[in-house]
Amino acid sequence: MKRDTPTNAVLITGTTYPHRRELRSLGCLWNRDREGYLIAEEKAERALAFALDVGLSVDHMVVEPEDLEPLTGDALRAYRQDRQTSRANRLRTRADAADRRADEAHNRISEHERDFLRLGEPIKVGHHSEGRHRKLIARFGKAIDAEMTERRTAAELRNRADWIAPARIAGDAERQRQEIRDEVSKQIGKGDTVSNSMWGVGVVTKVNTKSFTVWYADRGFSQTVDKSWCHLVAKGAAEAAKPAPKFKAGDLVTVSRLAKTYPGIVRRRTSSGGYSVDFEFLGRTERASFAECYIAARSV
Known part of the structure; x- marks a missing residue:
């Protein structure tokens, strides 16, 4: 049509x-x-x-x-943030309703009745007031249970609303990391001592675009670490950042591998701060890289 x-x-x-x-x-x-x-x-x-x-x-x-057209960039973030805000508002509206129900439960017992219960008057068995007294205690128990349940519900709903995260879009995490990197770059340079939760404490030997090359003397190797993971421990001299090699090509050494030691000879120093070593393993010669902490000098 x-x-x-x-x-x-x-x-x-x-x-x-x-x-x-x-x-x-x-x-x-x-x-x-x-x-x-x-x-x-x-x-x-x-x-x-x-x-x-x-x-x-x-x-x-x-x-x-x-x-x-699909939303992108700031328009997508604004749309998602609006949804997050609406969700938080709905949770708070439900919390307000729970509080109103809690108030209603509280008001089921009058202040006069509450004053009487505060006195702790024992039930007079056989007295004409016994039935009324028991019913009041039962009503009070139900009312306070209902009130506390609704108060807990309201608190949980408000807590959920408060913990709703700001809206994010693809790329936000990397932008946030880059902001941290830019800030860290102003504080840390070559020769500084830094720490991170994975590798511990080491000295910066090279500054890269997004990372530092860090020498870990106690481990005997260098590691590339994202700038956003590093924290300054102490400022140092740039000229002292490059560690002096402990071994050189041709040195006789023993290497540790699989909880055993094997004789070998150093071939070269690797870019990570370790060494390429030829060593005897199960009757044949193999070549592998070892961190300095797994190598020891060997006499002829």
């Missing part, structure tokens, strides 16, 4: 949640303001067929071109 007014989009509404994955895979985009999925009319053939097949409503309409 020919439409009098030209349209550029199809809006799919109804109980769309069970079909959200299929609709997205067909190119539809959720539009919160219209409470449905939008798709450009020229791309809507398969989506239309699917929507009609599962009993969803379909409308043809005119929308702005940007409504048919």
Whole structure:
């Protein structure tokens, strides 16, 4: 059927949640303001067929071109933040309702009755007041249980609302790390002593774009560590940053491997601060790199 007014989009509404994955895979985009999925009319053939097949409503309409494009960058962050804020507000609204129910439970016992219970008056068995007294204690127990339950619920809901994280988009984590790297670069340079939770304390021997090359004397090797992981321990002299090699090519050594030691000869120093060593292993000569802490000098 020919439409009098030209349209550029199809809006799919109804109980769309069970079909959200299929609709997205067909190119539809959720539009919160219209409470449905939008798709450009020229791309809507398969989506239309699917929507009609599962009993969803379909409308043809005119929308702005940007409504048919996925959100990116700051627009996506703002959209997600709006959702996070709405979620927090819903949790706080539920907490307020729980507090109102707690107040109602509290008010089931009048102040006069509470004053009487505070006196700690024992139940007078056989007295005409016995039945009334027992009923009051039972009502008070139920009321205080209901009140405390609702107070806990309200506190939990508010705690959940407070802990909802700010909205993030792809790339935010790396941007945050880069900000830390930029700040660390102002504090740490070649020759400084730094620490990190994985490798411990070492000396910076080289400053890279995103990392430091750090010499760990107690371990006998260098390690490349992201700047965002490093913390300054002490400032040092840049000229003293490069550790003096303990061994040189041709030195006779013993190396530790698999809890055993083997005789070998140093071939060269590696870029990581270790050594390439030829050593005797199970009757044959092998070559491998070893950190300085796994090598010891050997006499002829």
